[in-house]
Amino acid sequence: MKKRRKELRLATGEIEILEILWQAGAATIAQAHESHKRKVGYTTVQTRLNRLVEKGLAKRIGSHPASYQAVIQPEDVSRDDLKVLVDRVTGGRVVPLVAHLVKDRKLSSEEIRELKELINEAERRNQKSKSGEGEQ
Amino acid sequence: MKKRRKELRLATGEIEILEILWQAGAATIAQAHESHKRKVGYTTVQTRLNRLVEKGLAKRIGSHPASYQAVIQPEDVSRDDLKVLVDRVTGGRVVPLVAHLVKDRKLSSEEIRELKELINEAERRNQKSKSGEGEQ
DNA sequence: CCTCTTTTACGACATGTGTCATAAGCGGGA
DNA sequence: TCCCGCTTATGACACATGTCGTAAAAGAGG
Numbered sequence: 001m002k003k004r005r006k007e008l009r010l011a012t013g014e015i016e017i018l019e020i021l022w023q024a025g026a027a028t029i030a031q032a033h034e035s036h037k038r039k040v041g042y043t044t045v046q047t048r049l050n051r052l053v054e055k056g057l058a059k060r061i062g063s064h065p066a067s068y069q070a071v072i073q074p075e076d077v078s079r080d081d082l083k084v085l086v087d088r089v090t091g092g093r094v095v096p097l098v099a100h101l102v103k104d105r106k107l108s109s110e111e112i113r114e115l116k117e118l119i120n121e122a123e124r125r126n127q128k129s130k131s132g133e134g135e136q
Numbered sequence: 137m138k139k140r141r142k143e144l145r146l147a148t149g150e151i152e153i154l155e156i157l158w159q160a161g162a163a164t165i166a167q168a169h170e171s172h173k174r175k176v177g178y179t180t181v182q183t184r185l186n187r188l189v190e191k192g193l194a195k196r197i198g199s200h201p202a203s204y205q206a207v208i209q210p211e212d213v214s215r216d217d218l219k220v221l222v223d224r225v226t227g228g229r230v231v232p233l234v235a236h237l238v239k240d241r242k243l244s245s246e247e248i249r250e251l252k253e254l255i256n257e258a259e260r261r262n263q264k265s266k267s268g269e270g271e272q
Numbered sequence: 273c274c275t276c277t278t279t280t281a282c283g284a285c286a287t288g289t290g291t292c293a294t295a296a297g298c299g300g301g302a
Numbered sequence: 303t304c305c306c307g308c309t310t311a312t313g314a315c316a317c318a319t320g321t322c323g324t325a326a327a328a329g330a331g332g
Contacts, residue, residue: 011147044321095250098234102258112259114231119255122238123248180291
C-alpha cells in the first residue's frame with residue numbers, strides 16, 4: 001500500500017531547500033550551502049536539511065561528506081500544495097498561468113509537441129462530454 | 137516611489153486566508169470563517185485575519201461587522217512567491233505542470249483555443265531562434 | 273601519533289503559526 | 303431598560319521555523 005502522506009503542507013522555507021536538492025539531485029551540506037541564494041549560515045542549512053530528513057522529506061546518503069536527497073518529488077508538491085495555490089491564485093484559470101510559463105522561458109520542440117498533445121487530449125475529452133454545463 | 141516590499145514571503149496558511157479575501161473582495165470574520173474550507177474555529181480565523189492586518193497584507197474596513205480586504209493582489213504573489221515556486225517546483229519543466237492542470241479540470245473551448253494559441257506562439261518563437269543550443 | 277580542516281551533533285532562542293478559550297462590547301428587540 | 307447574540311479584544315500555548323554558536327568526531331597530512 002502506498003505510503004500516503006495526509007497533507008503535505010510545505011513551508012516556504014522548506015521548498016527553498018528542496019529546490020536545491022531537486023536541482024542537484026543530491027547535495028552535501030556544503031554544496032547546498034553554496035547553492036543557497038539568500039545566503040544564510042552553514043549550520044542553518046545543516047539544520048534545515050536535517051529537519052527535512054526528520055520529516056521524511058529528504059534522506060541522507062553516505063557517511064562523511066553525506067549527501068542529502070529529496071524524497072518527495074516536485075510532482076508530489078504539485079498535487080497538494082501547489083495545486084491549491086496555483087488554482088486559487090490564477091482563479092482557477094489555467095490560461096494565464098500557462099501563458100506566464102511559456103512566455104517566460106523557451107521551450108524545446110519536444111516540449112512543444114507534448115504540450116500540443118496535452119491540449120488535444122483535453123480537447124477530445126471536452127468534445128466527448130459536450131452535454132450541458134451552463135455556468136459561465 | 138513604489139512602496140516596494142522587500143521580499144514578500146507568504147506562509148502557506150496566509151494564502152489560505154488571502155484566497156478567501158481575493159475571492160470575495162472583502163469579507164467579515166464570519167464570512168471568512170464560512171468560506172474557509174478546512175474548517176477551523178471562529179477565533180482562529182479572527183486571529184489569522186488580524187495578523188494579516190498587522191503585517192499590512194490586509195486591511196479592516198468598517199466598524200461593527202468589520203470587513204477585511206486584501207492589500208496585496210494575486211499578481212503580487214505570482215510575481216514573487218509563486219513565480220519562483222512554480223518555476224522551481226516544476227524544475228523549469230512546464231509540461232508536467234500543464235499536464236496536471238489540464239488533466240485535472242475541464243477546459244472550455246475558449247480556453248483550449250487560447251492555450252493552442254500560446255503554444256503556437258511559443259513554437260514560432262522557438263523556430264525563429266533555432267541556432268545553436270546543444271545542452272540536452 | 274599529533275594537528276588542522278571539514279563534518280556532524282546538539283542545544284539554544286527569538287519569532288512565526290495554528291488554534292482556541294474567555295472575557296468584554298454593543299445594538300436591537302422584548 | 304435589560305438581556306441575548308454577534309463582534310471584538312486579549313491572552314495562552316504548543317509546535318514549527320529561521321538562525322546560529324559550540325563542541326565533539328573523523329579524516330588527511332606530516
